[in-house]
Amino acid sequence: MKLRSLVLATLLSYSLSACDQPTQAPQENKKISAISPVDFLLADLDGKPRSFKEWQGKFIVLNFWATWCPPCREEIPSFIELQAQYRDAGLQFIGIAIDDAVSVQHFAQQLDINYPLLIAQTQGIELARQYGNLSGALPFSVLINTDGEIVARHNGILTAAKIIEFGQLRKD
Amino acid sequence: MHKRYIHPLFLIFLLLFGSGQSLAGNDPLSDLLSGFNQSSSNQLLEPDEAFNFSATSTNQQTISLNWRIADGYYLYQNKIKVRLLRPTHLTLAAISYPKGKQKHDEIFGDTIVYYQHLEIQQGLSEPLQQTTELQLQVEFQGCADIGVCYPPMSKTVNVQLAATDSAAPTPPQQPLSEQDEIARSLSNNTLLLTCLTFLGFGILLSFTPCVFPMIPILSGIIIGQGKAITQKKAFNLSLSYVLASALTYAVFGILAGLFGENLQASFQNPWVLSTFSLVFVALALSMFGLYQLQLPAAIQSKLSNVSQQQTHGSLWGSAAMGCLSTLIVGPCVAAPLAGVLIYIGQTGDAVLGGMALFSLGLGMGIPLIIIGMSAGKLLPKAGHWMEPIKHFFGVLLLAVAIWLMERILPAAISLLLWAALLIVSAVYLGAIDRLADNATGWKKLAKGVGVLFITYGIILMLGAVSGASNPFQPLANLTFNKQHSTENGLAFQRIKNIAQLERALKSAEKNQQQVMLDFYADWCISCKEMDAYTFSDPRVKQALSGVLLLQADVTQNNAADKALLKAYSLIGPPAILFFQPDTRESSQHRVIGYMPSDEFLAHLSGFTQ
Numbered sequence: 001m002k003l004r005s006l007v008l009a010t011l012l013s014y015s016l017s018a019c020d021q022p023t024q025a026p027q028e029n030k031k032i033s034a035i036s037p038v039d040f041l042l043a044d045l046d047g048k049p050r051s052f053k054e055w056q057g058k059f060i061v062l063n064f065w066a067t068w069c070p071p072c073r074e075e076i077p078s079f080i081e082l083q084a085q086y087r088d089a090g091l092q093f094i095g096i097a098i099d100d101a102v103s104v105q106h107f108a109q110q111l112d113i114n115y116p117l118l119i120a121q122t123q124g125i126e127l128a129r130q131y132g133n134l135s136g137a138l139p140f141s142v143l144i145n146t147d148g149e150i151v152a153r154h155n156g157i158l159t160a161a162k163i164i165e166f167g168q169l170r171k172d
Numbered sequence: 173m174h175k176r177y178i179h180p181l182f183l184i185f186l187l188l189f190g191s192g193q194s195l196a197g198n199d200p201l202s203d204l205l206s207g208f209n210q211s212s213s214n215q216l217l218e219p220d221e222a223f224n225f226s227a228t229s230t231n232q233q234t235i236s237l238n239w240r241i242a243d244g245y246y247l248y249q250n251k252i253k254v255r256l257l258r259p260t261h262l263t264l265a266a267i268s269y270p271k272g273k274q275k276h277d278e279i280f281g282d283t284i285v286y287y288q289h290l291e292i293q294q295g296l297s298e299p300l301q302q303t304t305e306l307q308l309q310v311e312f313q314g315c316a317d318i319g320v321c322y323p324p325m326s327k328t329v330n331v332q333l334a335a336t337d338s339a340a341p342t343p344p345q346q347p348l349s350e351q352d353e354i355a356r357s358l359s360n361n362t363l364l365l366t367c368l369t370f371l372g373f374g375i376l377l378s379f380t381p382c383v384f385p386m387i388p389i390l391s392g393i394i395i396g397q398g399k400a401i402t403q404k405k406a407f408n409l410s411l412s413y414v415l416a417s418a419l420t421y422a423v424f425g426i427l428a429g430l431f432g433e434n435l436q437a438s439f440q441n442p443w444v445l446s447t448f449s450l451v452f453v454a455l456a457l458s459m460f461g462l463y464q465l466q467l468p469a470a471i472q473s474k475l476s477n478v479s480q481q482q483t484h485g486s487l488w489g490s491a492a493m494g495c496l497s498t499l500i501v502g503p504c505v506a507a508p509l510a511g512v513l514i515y516i517g518q519t520g521d522a523v524l525g526g527m528a529l530f531s532l533g534l535g536m537g538i539p540l541i542i543i544g545m546s547a548g549k550l551l552p553k554a555g556h557w558m559e560p561i562k563h564f565f566g567v568l569l570l571a572v573a574i575w576l577m578e579r580i581l582p583a584a585i586s587l588l589l590w591a592a593l594l595i596v597s598a599v600y601l602g603a604i605d606r607l608a609d610n611a612t613g614w615k616k617l618a619k620g621v622g623v624l625f626i627t628y629g630i631i632l633m634l635g636a637v638s639g640a641s642n643p644f645q646p647l648a649n650l651t652f653n654k655q656h657s658t659e660n661g662l663a664f665q666r667i668k669n670i671a672q673l674e675r676a677l678k679s680a681e682k683n684q685q686q687v688m689l690d691f692y693a694d695w696c697i698s699c700k701e702m703d704a705y706t707f708s709d710p711r712v713k714q715a716l717s718g719v720l721l722l723q724a725d726v727t728q729n730n731a732a733d734k735a736l737l738k739a740y741s742l743i744g745p746p747a748i749l750f751f752q753p754d755t756r757e758s759s760q761h762r763v764i765g766y767m768p769s770d771e772f773l774a775h776l777s778g779f780t781q
Contacts, residue, residue: 041693041727049728068313069321070277098323121734123693123726123745125323135216137320155216156319 037062037144038130042096042118045105050118058092059167060144061158064128065095067103072139075157076111082160083115089169090146098124098138143167217242219322223314227329234295235331237310241288244317246275249284251313251324254294258307265295285314296333303334363524367531374535379561390493390544403545410537410544412487416494418533425529426522442580452573459566461559498533567597587636590643594629598622644711662707662716664690664723669732670739673722677755680720686780687720687751691737693727699746701766709769715776750779 037060039052063079065072076095083093093115097104101119108117120127125136132153133140143152143166152166163169224240237254241247249272256264269292272284294308309328315321390413570593578586598604603622607615635646667673673689680687692699706712726733726745740749740757748763761779763772 043728043730047730049730066321066323068324070280070315071319071321074319122323123737126745135218135222135320135322137216137219137316137322139320 037142037148037150038127040118040120040127042120043101044116044118045101045108050116055092055094056148057146058090059146059169060142061091061093061163062131062142062144063093063095063158064124064131064133064138064140064142065097066099066138067097067107068099069138071157073107075139076113078160080111080114082163086164086167086169089167091163091167091169094118096120096124096127098122098128216316216320217245219325222316222322223247223312223325225310225312225325225327227308227310227331229331229333230293233299233333234293235306235308235333237292237294239286239290239312241286241290241314243288245314246273246285246287246317247290247312247314249286251311252292253311254292255309255311256306257309257328259304262300262304262306263297265297267292267294300333303332305330305332363527366524366528370528370531371535374532375538376535376561376564377532378536378539390540406545407541408487409490410541412491413494413497413544414534414537414540416491417498417537418530420495420498421533421536422526422530425525425527425532427525430522430525445576445580449573449576452569452576456566456569456573459562459569461562563600567593584636584639587632587640587643587646591629591632591636594625594632598625598629601625662713662721664721667722667724667736670735673724673736676720676722677751680751681753681755683720684753685718685720686753687722687755688716689722689724689749689751691745691747691749692723692725693745702746702748706767706769706772709773711773712769712776715773715780719780 037052041049041051044050061079063072063075065076067073079093079095082091095113095115095117097117097119098121099119100121104117104119107113128138128140129136131140131142131150133155135155137155139156139158141154141158142150143154143163145151145167152162154162222242222245224242226238226240228236228238230236239247249269252267252269254264254267256262269284270286270290272286272290275283275285277283307328307330309326311324311326313322313324390410574586574589574593577589581589599622601618601622602615603619603626605619607619611619632643632646635643638647640646665676667676667689677687690699690702724733724736726737740747746763746765750758750761752758758779761775763775767775
């Protein structure tokens with residue numbers, strides 16, 4: 001890892017000195033997780049394609065989950081509650097399901113989920129990887145502030161307190 | 173669609189915030205801002221580390237499926253699925269699972285999970301009649317106690333199962349990675365080329381003084397036959413001498429291939445690479461005459477004595493001598509030989525190694541056969557003209573040293589090294605010396621080649637400072653239509669669904685055309701990297717010129733997209749599939765993820781041949 005960052009550092013100095021087109025070793029880039037959100041276009045439960053841009057400007061919790069993942073199912077009720085409480089404060093949950101539409105539909109109806117659920121199937125694994133989830137484990141949540149910067153990422157159950165703290169959310 | 177590049181500023185960002193960590197999969201920003209539960213976000217294992225899977229055949233006609241499960245991780249019993257992919261006429265017996273741990277889940281109810289270690293004996297429903305290679309697909313899924321789960325994993329393993337009970341267990345077979353299979357098919361396709369190259373090297377090596385001790389030995393055998401010797405007999409004797417010598421080299425090659433297999437993995441290690449690179453530099457210096465490499469004199473004379481007693485002129489005697497003289501001569505050609513052996517060790521392929529070194533030995537022997545037939549009349553005179561050949565090998569060895577270091581050095585530094593090698597060689601070739609008025613044709617040729625080297629060396633240096641990374645395109649960054657050249661990818665024919673794909677494949681079949689199908693999505697960074705770096709490479713375009721190029725844009729992920737992905741059991745983009753003209757997918761050539769253009773070209777050559 002040390003060596004790789006050395007190589008990167010040298011590469012960097014060259015790419016800066018020469019031109020701002022990063023033609024250097026793109027295979028290195030592949031391993032780097034994004035700092036700014038990656039745009040995506042995924043179908044929601046109605047089959048309508050939804051883009052990340054739609055929610056820009058809100059405090060976004062991007063939650064990668066699946067119905068076959070017990071801890072993912074466990075944290076969702078608290079998300080529903082938070083979404084209802086802080087919708088006006090600009091909090092927006094987006095669920096990205098690494099799952100098929102039928103299972104998600106069934107689960108969403110049971111819990112009456114009040115935020116958009118997008119169906120990514122197994123492609124969601126690649127999207128999550130681009131957001132920095134290199135282990136591929138779920139649940140994986142990315143917190144994006146109103147300026148569109150990723151402020152935190154988390155593997156495992158995300159508590160309501162952390163979301164409120166990071167979003168500096170206030171109930172009116 | 174807009175292109176998304178990773179901006180250098182972003183790299184600065186990473187460096188400032190500890191790129192080492194971020195490359196390891198953690199997020200330095202969130203660590204800094206933290207407040208988050210570090211233990212859960214920092215130390216998550218990759219799926220293969222968390223659930224290390226292997227399959228072994230046992231002597232009870234069963235396959236043992238093994239999982240080494242990391243501490244705190246567990247596998248679900250009901251998510252384990254084993255399917256027999258090949259051969260299709262056999263069926264698997266039901267699995268009896270070992271006792272696991274009960275886990276209660278509010279949603280899934282009571283399930284059985286396994287911690288630490290799981291071993292399952294998978295049998296066949298009827299006994300095997302003959303030894304068979306089975307291909308199994310094993311699916312499993314697990315979670316960790318800290319409250320994360322991993323997506324279902326699927327591994328394909330090949331296991332040899334013996335028909336008799338006495339068969340010894342075979343060593344564990346790691347799942348064949350795509351890369352392994354690619355490497356294998358590549359080395360098959362290039363086998364002939366490799367052998368020809370080594371034959372050429374052998375002929376060149378025979379012009380070094382090293383082969384000289386062999387000439388009197390061989391001439392001795394032939395002359396020892398007396399005057400009655402026919403040209404045919406002389407040829408036979410020389411041939412058996414040379415074949416035996418080549419076989420001895422082949423043994424070295426096989427050993428290198430076998431031994432090298434273990435080395436292969438460590439060849440990505442910077443220390444190993446640096447060490448070998450230094451060894452090559454040392455060997456090169458010996459080629460430049462800084463010192464001599466040879467067997468201790470005592471051993472040399474002993475071998476020589478034994479060989480002298482073999483002079484009875486029979487084919488076998490001649491062969492024995494060929495073998496012995498190889499041992500004598502071997503150390504003299506040690507430098508280039510070591511280079512070749514390390515190269516072969518790296519491929520880890522004993523067959524390739526054996527054949528390549530056999531070709532090398534044959535190459536070294538061809539002049540000997542000619543000399544043998546002329547019974548010494550054509551003996552070349554030793555002299556100064558042999559030095560350049562040694563020097564040529566020296567330069568070649570230095571090139572190998574740079575080639576090894578290229579993997580760990582920044583592109584610009586390796587470009588500079590190439591430039592240095594070219595320019596310094598050019599100086600030795602006399603590129604900057606004035607030609608004497610009575611210069612020979614050879615001198616002029618050397619100067620000409622030297623000037624070429626110097627010119628290219630300077631271009632490489634320009635490339636290095638302009639941030640180029642490809643030694644074959646050093647000025648890529650200085651061309652005026654840069655924007656154009658990097659963004660001008662391949663012209664794909666878009667397909668939207670399976671029907672369109674089938675139509676396209678049919679038309680390719682009519683035209684006897686091979687097909688490449690690229691799965692693409694706007695959100696897929698690797699796809700864009702492929703577009704920007706690999707598909708824009710003129711060499712790639714050239715290599716794909718005869719291939720029908722199809723692209724499926726699955727950004728929308730609608731029903732048709734999903735069906736397409738599912739038809740080829742793909743997770744999603746990035747994925748590139750290749751089809752033979754008979755519409756059959758060449759599944760061993762699948763490319764998943766980003767591949768730099770050089771690698772992609774090598775991959776393509778395996779497919780298009």
